Amino acid sequence: MLALGFKRYKSDASVYYYHDRKTKTLVIAIVYINNVCFMGAKGSLLLNELKQKFMARWECCNLSKTTEFLGMHISYNHKNQKVFIDQCEYLEKVLVCFNVVTNPTHTPLLSEFSFKPNKKQCDPKIH
Numbered sequence: 001m002l003a004l005g006f007k008r009y010k011s012d013a014s015v016y017y018y019h020d021r022k023t024k025t026l027v028i029a030i031v032y033i034n035n036v037c038f039m040g041a042k043g044s045l046l047l048n049e050l051k052q053k054f055m056a057r058w059e060c061c062n063l064s065k066t067t068e069f070l071g072m073h074i075s076y077n078h079k080n081q082k083v084f085i086d087q088c089e090y091l092e093k094v095l096v097c098f099n100v101v102t103n104p105t106h107t108p109l110l111s112e113f114s115f116k117p118n119k120k121q122c123d124p125k126i127h
Contacts (some may be wrong), residue, residue: 001029004053029054030069036060037069040093073103081117 002008006016006029018027027040027047036054040047066074071090076083084103095102 001031004050018050031072035070037066
């Protein structure tokens, strides 16, 4: 990843970023053994260029839109610009493996709780 111009995040050794100062474009890559997930703006020329360089260097294929990564299910709401990640399928497999009978319930968050989106630009110097 470093040979392609990516820098490693200080807070997580498996996360890399490529920041083009000229176009202010950011591409993030998550690497785990032989799995890589590239993220960037939809239709980004830089994202496509970096993926092509990566695929030219290592034998792999582009699976396009990520719907599953490392056991996590990923879904998107493009209209509201939101990404949802869950591990329900993985948890069900673990419960079956250990013969755990489940009684599903909702996560005990306060009803008025809501996540607030980060509207600030990511500062690569911090990460």
